[in-house]
Amino acid sequence: MNSEELGNLLDRLVEGKQAEADITTLRQFLKEGNNQALLQLGKYNVNIGQGQDIQIGDRVFVTWNDDAIQALIEVVQKQLPKATGIVENLPRSGVVEFIGRNHELYTLHQLLQDNQRITVTAITGMGGIGKTELALQYALKYKLQYLGGICWLQARGLNIGSQIVQFARSRLQLNPSEELDLLGQVGFCWSHWQAGEVLVIIDDVIDYKLIKPYLPPSESRFKVLITTQLRLGKSVKQLEIEVLDESSALELLESLVGKDRIHETLNDAKQLCSWLGYLPLGLELVGRYLDRKPDLSIAQIQQRLEKKRLEERSLQKPDSDMTKPLGVSAAFNLSWDTLDDSTKDLAFLLSLFAITPIPWKLVEQVASHEDPDDLEEIRDDNLVNLHLLQRKADSIYQLHRLIREFLQEKYSEIDKADAQKQKFCQVMASIAQQIPESPTLKFLLQMTPMMPHVAEAGTTLINYLSDQELIQPFAGLGRFYESQGFYNQAEIWYEQCRIKAEERLGTEHPEIAISISNLARIYQFQGRYTEAESLYMNALEMRKHLLGSNHPDVADSLNSLAVLAFKQGRYIQAETLFTQGLEIWKQTYGNEHPEIADCLNNLAMLYNEQGRYQEAEPLFIQALEMRKKLLGVQHPRIATSLSNLAYCYNLQEQYDQAQPLYIQALELSKQLLGEEHPNVADGLNNLGMLYLAKAKYLEAEPMLFQALELQKKMLGEEHPNVATCFNNLGYMYDLQERYLEAEPLYLQSLNMRKRLLGEKHPYVAISLNNLAKIYREQNRFSEAQPLYIQAIEILETQIGSDHPITVQIRTNLEKLLVLQTNNSDN
Incomplete structure (x- = not known):
């Protein structure tokens, strides 16, 4: 494209006679065009700077995108002689700067240029979205296109036909005969x-049937543009406009309040835009109010809005120079007054x-007393049709934030x-109650x-929840987040559950015990064992x-305390508590029940940790078979049983028996719980440790690192599981005699375990042993010996002298002493 062709194309753009191909051509040329032709843009106040900077008027663009092209068209328009003699009755625009609708202006123009038939185009959207302003800005922008005149008509409360005749008489000097009826005069x-x-x-068309008889004849030179909250039929082309995006909303506030x-x-400004739902009317009202109140901060106006809602004066008192001086409630009332009682009832319900x-x-479900077909008709024909309700996806709907506020006030x-x-x-409450402890x-x-x-x-x-329903929403939300490993969110809901239950039911009530127990379980998952134990005992x-x-609830508390004691290395106490809880559950439920399967699994884990493998294995198998029978094979607890x-x-x-079970457990956890879940991290860690035992270091390393990252992401940096991952990575380097890499990981694990589990926990003893072992291998005997002695003292106190781990570490100390002796002899 040469300079002349570029000029001709710009002329067509300015005159509004361009085709879609012209825009495509211009976009391609501006991206790849020659510098000589681009220099011709200088006469339109467009400067190409160094690199890709493009200055158009007082705006700078990095690339020739749609906004840059639109800005170019606007600047070019300003350079041309102003149109004279175009007949119009446009109202005065009150906008300081028209923002965020360039794409809509272009799309609207394309819709109106369809010459195949009479063009009736509607701008549709909710009240306050800026339909009138968009129509007015379009008319001002493309005035040169309409040499036959621009006739602005107001539909609400006025007769369209009378307005058309009045415009023709006063602006066009036409004089239709008084003997004709109104349709004849039009x-x-x-x-x-x-x-x-x-x-x-x-x-502001509120009934298309009322204006349809007065529309101009089917000649392509007549373009009809409607603004309406209605969704019209297929014969009318429609441009539905949405709320502004965040950047445009902020830009609108800046134009009213000032950039600084x-x-x-x-x-604070972003939060204000969000609270207003990015609705242009709300943003303009609040922006103008802030402009009148220079000492009022954005945070303060936000506080007032949250307190007074739509009654806040900034949303109630429009400036008289606005294009349509309406407050938010007044704008919504225009639609509200057209609704029948059944529609209002449904709108009220949606605002809950x-x-x-x-x-x-x-x-x-909430409106179960109503016929679903009737609800659907009311929804679609009234609420959706008037843009009071938005369809977001298949069978998913949403109210705008400010419409919801309006409805709640009503x-x-x-x-x-x-x-x-x-x-x-x-x-x-019923929905919350449906959430199980281990959902998929x-x-x-x-x-x-x-x-x-x-x-x-x-x-x-x-306040509208009964006493029987009170804890159900909180407990359900807690389980929802807990089951995904989002323990911080679960803690918030369980804590609120405890507080609200005590306020309503007092401190002595079975529901209080449930809420306390739920909160204790989250503390346990977070590694906060001391806090968890206190709450469990209370429950x-x-x-x-x-x-x-x-x-049975007493058995639940006993089982919970047993798990906690087990995690803290108090194995004798844990076994007693597990046994007590199991007996109560058997008395209540018989020999088969999910709670009994859980308890058998937990007891087997205890035996496993104590080295009592012959007792543990049949219990694991029994728990697995019971869970399959009662819960089905596609259940998260099946994966847990397989892993255990x-x-x-x-x-x-017995690695050949362990490996397929670990793989099956990991795949089932991923399938049922997703790729990011604490159980998946445990599965990766378990399989990685198995590969270490088989000296498959290349397979083990990525799994152990992935397990660490996932545990940190799900549980945070300070958690016993994270300490275990550091220990296991250290062990991997230890096995490969990479002691310089193993030592910092062992130290990090040891310090975390002391901090999180206490100085006397068996896991602390294991960390001490691991660290002593690499010191021994490096002939750092004086550093290794006290660590072995300290580890043995902890284990003998906590799990006994005959435990396999205690015996093993005692053997390690003996080897060290032999090495020391041999070394000193040499």
Whole structure:
């Protein structure tokens, strides 16, 4: 393309006569065009700087993207002589700077240039989205295109036909006969309209049937642009506009408040934009208000909005020079007043849900007294049709944040509000109760869209939960996050559960014991054993007092305390507690029950740790078979059983039996829980350690590192499992005689275990032994000996003198003493 061709193309762009191919050509040329032709842009106030910087007016672009091309067109337009003699009655725009809609302006122009038939195009969207302003800015931008005039008509509350006749008489000097009826007079006006393309804009259409008889004839020179909240039929081309993105929302605030004021508190400004749902009307109202209040900070206006909601004066009092001086509530009321009672009832119900996408099946459950087909009709024909409700995906809907605020303020107008809220809470409590202790990833993905609404019942609407339902949302949310290894989030919900239950039910109640036990379990998973033990003991005593010593909940507390004692190396105490809990469960449930399978598995793990493999193995197998029978083969606890049985074989050096079980357990965990889960990290670690035992270091190393990273990601840097991973990596280097690499990892593991588990934990003794071993191998005998002695003292106290690990470390010390003696003799 040469300079002349570039100029011709720009002329077509400015005159609005370009085709899609022209835009494509221009985009390609600006990306690859020759410098001589690009220099011709200088006369349009476009400068190509060094590198790729492109200055267009007072804006700088890095590349020739769509925004840069649009900016070029705007600058070129300003260089051309102003249009004279174009008849129009456009209202005055109140915008300081029109932001974030360049793409929509271009798309709208393309829609209106379709000459195949009469062009009726609608700008649709929710109230306050900026439909009127977009139509006005389009008319101003492309005024040169419409030499036949631009006629602006107001649909709400006024007669369209009368406005058309009045425009024709006052602006075009047409004089239709008074003997004609109104439709006849309008027809006369259209048929005698002056030459040239004509743009007819009908703003705020609330009923298309009322304006349709007055539309111009089917001539391509007439372009009709409608703004409406309605979704119209297929015969009308529609441009649905959405809220602004974050960057455009911030830019709009900057245009009203000033760039410095926004950038000084950018995070506050981002939060404000989010609270306003990026709605142009809300942003403009608040921005203008802040401009009038230079001493009011963005954080302060945010606080006022959160306190007063839509009653906050910044959202209620528009400036008179705005294009449409309406507050947010007033803008929404225009649609609200057109709804019938059944639609309003459904809108109220939707406002109870959280400000996130809503699965429609939840709405049907809460409104179970209504016919689902009727609900669907009300939803689609009224709420969605008026853009009061947005369809986000298949059977997923959402209210805009400010519309939800508007509806909640209106809620006091209906008599059955309390009954609706109680039913909502009943449904959410029931959903929460469906979340098991070991859900699969597939189940969790199905439940994920429902969780914010369950949380809404447990927070905003907690007063409408019955005493029987009270802890269910909290406990369900806790299990939801706990099962994914998100222990910090689970802790928040379990802690809230305890607090709210005590406030409502007092400190002595079975539900309190459940909430305390749940919280203790999270502390245990986080390695906070001292805190967990205190809570477990509290729950146990409360359950004994309230339910009796032989209640299944008492067995649950005994089992939990046993697991904790086991993790702390108190094996004798753990065995006693496991046995007591098992007897209670057998008395209650018989010989087969998931709780009994769990207890058998836990008891087997204890025997395993004590080196009692002949007792552990049959219990692992019994627990595995019982779980398969009761839970099915596709269950996370099957993977746990397979892994535990493999570990039993591994400790007995039966590697060929252990390896396929470890692989099966890891694959099942990934399949059921996803690639990122603490159980998957455990599986990687277990398989990696097996490969170490078989001297397959190349296979082991990536698994052990992957396990470490996953544990750190899921559990945080300070957790006993992370310490174990450091120890295992050190062991890998130790086996390869890479002692300089092993030592820092062993030291890191030792210090973490002391800090997290206490100085006297068996795992501390194992770390001491590992560190002593590499010192021994390097002939650092004086450093190794005290570590061996300290490890033996811990183990003899905690697990006994005859435990295989104690015996092994005592043997290690004896070898050291022999080496020392031999070394001194030499």
